[in-house]
Amino acid sequence: MPKKSATQQISRVSRPRLYEQLVEQLMEFIESAQLGPGDTLPAERDLAERLGVSRATLAQALVALEVLGVIDVQHGTGAVLVYRPNVPSVLKGLREHRSRLPEIVEARSTLEVKLAELAAARRTEADMKAIDKALDAMAEEVASGAKGAHGDEQFHQAVTTAAHSAVLAQLMTFIAGMILETRLESLGQPGRPEQSLASHRKIAEAIRAQDPTAAAAAMLEHITLVSDVALLK
Structure with missing residues (x-):
């Protein structure tokens, strides 16, 4: 041979x-x-x-x-x-972050879609005001040239609160640090802050209309959008 x-x-x-x-x-x-x-x-x-x-x-x-x-x-x-x-520790951290992203997206798709559905069914007028306030905050950030990360976080917190589900809210708190990773990663993509804001508005309108099915669909569409990051390509 x-x-x-x-x-x-x-x-x-x-x-x-x-x-x-x-x-x-x-x-x-x-x-x-x-x-x-x-x-x-x-x-x-x-x-x-x-x-x-x-x-x-x-x-x-x-x-x-x-x-x-x-x-x-x-x-x-x-x-x-x-x-x-040092360089080795940074590269190790990046690889761990990259491998963790798909699972974070999976968790968000499971939790936040249900939260949006519940928010549409259970939201109060006060909840709606908080959601609108978050949208305004993100819009101001984006208009100033910033990524809109604070308004983005505020919006998702407002939707979680509007769902009135203590256990799901605790689970969201548990993964908040990991979600921050995906938020920074996503909003760093060119044009993404504006796209994310438009996506938030669609979710908010479904919650306002008290349409659980539309709210869940809009949130799933949003999670799919924000999960499209260069690091995973």
Whole structure:
């Protein structure tokens, strides 16, 4: 039986994902620039030029670092370094985050669709006012150029409250930290804040109309939308 060549015997090494390569470059930049906690990274346009990537690609890497708590991205301020970990620990955290995302989406699809259905059946006028207030808050954020994360969180909390289900509310509290990961990831996609806000309005209208079936369908459609993130592609 003929022996395999050395080339054939070498197992194929998977190419690191682009965002992982970019995260490594970002960490190397932070190290070379001697940035420490509290220091602000250069503006996205300048940073993208220095690293030789598009702003859209850079934005995805920054979102990943924000999810891990390495940086804090604030509208009007930019990306502020929270702490400076080593590259292996950051890449390990990113891979764990990526593998966790599908299960978080699965949990949201189960819990939040039911919560929307119950909210449509049980909501009070006070609940509706809270939902509308959350929509207004997100609209203001998005109009200012921000991601709308606070308004987004407020909206989902208002829907949960309107469902008047203590046990489901406790389960939502339990996974709140994991949902925050998906929220930051999703709202970092180009055009997503506006799409998410429109999706929220559709859910709110179904709850206002006290139509449980439409509310559940609108929430499922919303979860499907916000689950479409670059990290899983």
